[in-house]
Amino acid sequence: MYLVLVLLAVVTFVVLATSRFKLHPFITLLLAAFATAFLAGLPLDQVAATISAGFGGILGSIGIVIILGTLIGTILEKTGAAITMADTIIRLLGQRFPNLTMSIIGYLVSIPVFCDSGYVILTSLKRSLCKRLGASAVAMSVALATGLYATHTFVPPTPGPIAAAGNLGLAENLGLVIGLGLVVAAFTAVAGLFWANHVSDQLTCGEDADDDQDYEALRAQYGELPSPTKAFAPILVPILLICLGSVANYPSHPLGEGLALKLFAFLGTPLNALMIGLGLAITLIRGDKRMEQFTDLIGKGILACAPILLITGAGGAFGKVLSTTEIGSYLGETLSSLGIGIFMPFIVAAALKTAQGSSTVALVTTSALVAPMLGDIGLASEMGRALTVLAIGAGAMTVSHANDSFFWVVSQFSNMSVSTAYRAQTMATLVQGITGITVVYLMSLILL
Template sequence: MSGIALIITFIIAIAIMIVAISKWNVNPFLALMGVSLVLAIVVGIPLKDIPTTIGSGFSGIFSSIGIVIILGALIGTILEKTGAALKLAEMVVRLVGQKRPQLAMEIMGWVVSIPVFCDSGFVILDPIRKALRKKTQFSSVAMTVALSAGLYTSHVFIPPTPGPIAAAGTLGIGDNLFMVIVLGAVVSIPSLIIAYFYANYIGKRVRSAEDETQDLDGQDYDSLLKSFGKLPNGFLALAPILIPILCMALGSLAAALGWTGNVAALSKFIGSPIIALTVGLLFGVILLMHSGKIRDFNSMTTDTMKVVGPILFITAAGGVLGKVIASAGFVGYMNEHAAALSMVGIFFPFLISAILKSAQGSSTVAITTTAGIMGSFLEGGSMMAALGLSTPLAAVLTVMAIGAGAMTVSHANDSYFWVVTNFGGMKPEDGYKTQTMVTLLMGIASMIFIWILSLFLL
């Protein structure tokens, strides 16, 4: 099969996968594997080669990023269970002040969601939101939207959240997570800015149950902090996140400055994502010991593996789909039409990710699946190569574009939509005016910014 028939087959395969996940409630792993197998047969990959293609696509993901995803998620669990996430939130409030509670909630969410899933992060921080709202009498809706937006932004853009880690590994830049972290922080800026202004805007037009009742029985901010007991100190709370970033920065600095000898070897070793996150985990263990919860480490690890397992398998299944696409001749056809595709460029992964996000609800599934479709920038037969995204910087921008698409949009099929609306005391119809609309604005603003960056950097 070749030519336009190949492209039509690809589109039909993606459509079937989306319907299977969103309408037929097929597990994303099974949907991806099933579509990959059928697609491989339909496009004419020799039957004897299909098992090898599937196996290499699946195992390649585990060998490149599996351990990194597990370590990052485990650090997030430790921060959540020890109260370190709350300590980070309290530090943000002290830094920003209580006169701008919506800004404090947004930055608080952005920081906490770097290692912690946004759903869990919202549940952890919601008592602080309510306490600050009671103390400041600020709009509950504005603070809810700001918190949701801050959490969501780092959830899709910044490792060690599993989605961005998985995308970086699949696209061939798993060894340069520091660059992904830095650019993720930069790309977060327009998302946070537009969300801040929209939160203030919609907070004056939509009222939640908290706004109507004034929530007179809730704890105030100071009493809430006391109720959690002794929180970890600032360094111990921040170290499991900050130390790995500094380690990766050291590795990048050694490469940039051309260091040689034992110093270079040691810097590269410490700066590799697996070792850097292992160091972060060691600081997490110290945090557990300081908090008197070291006995819970085994159960925390078990719980984390239960959460991370599905993500790893879905990511690996996305790698299988990408391998089938690379082996089927799609890229050759696209290379023949490179002039037309160059006009799409960095917008292609954004559109695929946005379609997947809106159709099936999960940002992580949208990120990992889109990354699998794109393939590695190092492989000449990948979609990345066909779109001319064949440099490390182009791969990092592609991770960002995929993340922006995975924001767009959060609605009724997204568990996070219900977390935000229910904990925020809003009706479902208000959720569309707040959560859905702010994620649409954030995704579009982020993508425009990414496109502008690509004009200067690529």
């Protein structure tokens, strides 16, 4: 019980410090990491090492991806390519439902791409659509984020769901998880879209204040715009490569196990794919002094992503402390003994997600924890195991808050205040998680 009180106290501190007292999130999260380490009894000689490992670990996994995605976005924005993309999307999908457009784009992109990377890559497109259609920046940000989040937690080949499926003995039947996951993800994406529409007229962010010129004036200042092919290539090519890399790494190796596997596995690594995307983005720079322009844009991109990297790293440090102490294991063991069927893995995953921030960690840890118990709770069949993966996925999105890197990616790239992000993004993920487990439960009544 003491550990639960520690967790509640620290989370309350983070929420109040960042929203009410306006303390910078980087310092807040570092203080939260130290406080949790001391209160939860982490040995003093491990505190600094654990915090450093968490900071470095999260930046080691997505730090360069954030930088490259920001650089690509900066070039797309400054060369007018984002304007071209916005015009193309509008021609294809129309102007009536901008939030739906962003949700669909996010839903598709995050099947192979981490939601953090997908949001970074698509930010410039979202901003251009906001300017083009005069839509709510908060609503479009939430629509994009929740669309990405839906498939990120339910649909292989995203690492979390595929690892959970493997832990539950479904490595050879990923098709079942993918098929059911796409359905549940669609419902949760719609739930996120509903919340985006709900807050559309209630919340604003820094992007909404950027109204010093109308869209046509903004478009005209770029002169001749790049073609749609050149404009979309820096985004679509990396996404395609990541897709092919994911397919190549399937357990059944559909592309073979020789040169094709090695090639696509290499090119499909997000870091390598985004480097190729950056190379394609460079071709958008026009004029006589292209190298000088490129250097200038790189400098602007690095300045833009520096605070995001610091906050993301501090969130990783906080999450690492939570996972290193006994808080996560205590919650998991306590909740797993309640005997409530398909809701048990959901509650365990939701508790782990809320405690340590990573959806992937919640998926992997919960699936490993509940795997030996599936027979006792009536979920040992193939279908039962697949539904358990999805119940864990629903828990792993409940909720995204201050210790989740995706929360800070969404809030910082959308120029949202922390309090706005809690009301918009955090509440949206709560709605998504409840929707997800409701759909999974109804599926279990029909399919089991």
